[in-house]
Amino acid sequence: MSNIIKQLSIFVNNEPGRLAHISSVLKECSINMRAFNLAESTEFGILRAIVDNPDDAYDALKVKGIIVKKTDVIGVYLEDHPGALFMAADALGKANINIEYGYAYSYKDKAIFFIRVDDPEKAVEVIGKQGIKLVSDSEI
Secondary structure (H helix, E strand, O other), X not given: OOOEEEEEEEEEEOOOOHHHHHHHHHHXXXXXXXXXXXXXXXXXXXXXXXXXXXXXXXXXXXXXXXXXXXXXXXXXXXXXXXXXXXXXXXXXXXXXXXXXXXXXXXXXXXXXXXXXXXXXXXXXXXXXXXXXXXXXXXXO
């Protein structure tokens, strides 16, 4: 069990049907996306996805010629009250850990903030010392 989670960063051409194609590959392999973010630029987008089996998903996408890479992220449980994000972000900032990007998943009484940081191991230690619960890779 680890608190460092493998995220897939999938390059998506900015044209009709490309996201459907990528999601169909995942469907064919019975890969479930737990959280995702789609960011766009003029010519392509990046689909950042937390999936239930990142190694199999990575292999399946590569076989289909889709550009994909694995990235280490951490998942932080956020309580549903003002200041919850501040507690995590402040702890990381004070430890001189940069948050490169992040996206959140929220459902009913739980929220998870997935973040890419410049030092995941140190971030896990800092967040843990603050008493903030981290998502383990076995929970995905």
